[in-house]
Amino acid sequence: MNNFLHIYIKPRKEISRETIEEKISLAIDWYRYDDGLYIVYTSSDVSKWQDRLLPLVKSEGRLFICELNILKRNGWFNKDLWAWIKKNNNNISPKKRPH
Numbered sequence: 001m002n003n004f005l006h007i008y009i010k011p012r013k014e015i016s017r018e019t020i021e022e023k024i025s026l027a028i029d030w031y032r033y034d035d036g037l038y039i040v041y042t043s044s045d046v047s048k049w050q051d052r053l054l055p056l057v058k059s060e061g062r063l064f065i066c067e068l069n070i071l072k073r074n075g076w077f078n079k080d081l082w083a084w085i086k087k088n089n090n091n092i093s094p095k096k097r098p099h
Contacts, residue, residue, distance in 0.1 A: 002028060004070045004088070005046065007038040009053055010062040023052050031084045033077070039068060041088045 011020055017035075024030050027040040042049070046065050057063045070085060 002041060002043050004068040005040045005042060005049060006064075006066050006068045007040060007049065007053070008062065008064040009036050009038070009057060011036075011056045012058070012061050015056045015061075020053075020056060023056065026052065029084070029088055031081060033081060039070075039084075 007024070009020060020036075021030075021032070024032075024038055024040060026044070027042040030038055030040040032038050040049075044052075046067065049065050050063065053063055053065075070089060073085070
């Protein structure tokens with residue numbers, strides 16, 4: 001089942017953003033909204049993402065991954081984020097949408 005995850009990653013010093021985003025690109029789609037902060041739309045679970053990203057972090061970096069309920073949201077952000085959410089929200093099963 002596809003879902004949204006929130007990922008914070010602070011890699012080891014020698015790891016570039018390009019290297020991180022090569023791994024992040026394994027998602028169906030993703031959006032970077034600040035340095036090291038990503039929303040990913042994926043068919044993989046949190047454990048799979050940890051397996052993918054932890055080698056870029058150990059031992060001096062940081063990694064936090066959690067499921068994200070994109071259906072309950074609010075905020076003030078660039079229009080492109082809202083468009084990205086809307087595009088991917090259309091992929092969510094109607095059973096998971098609020099009534």
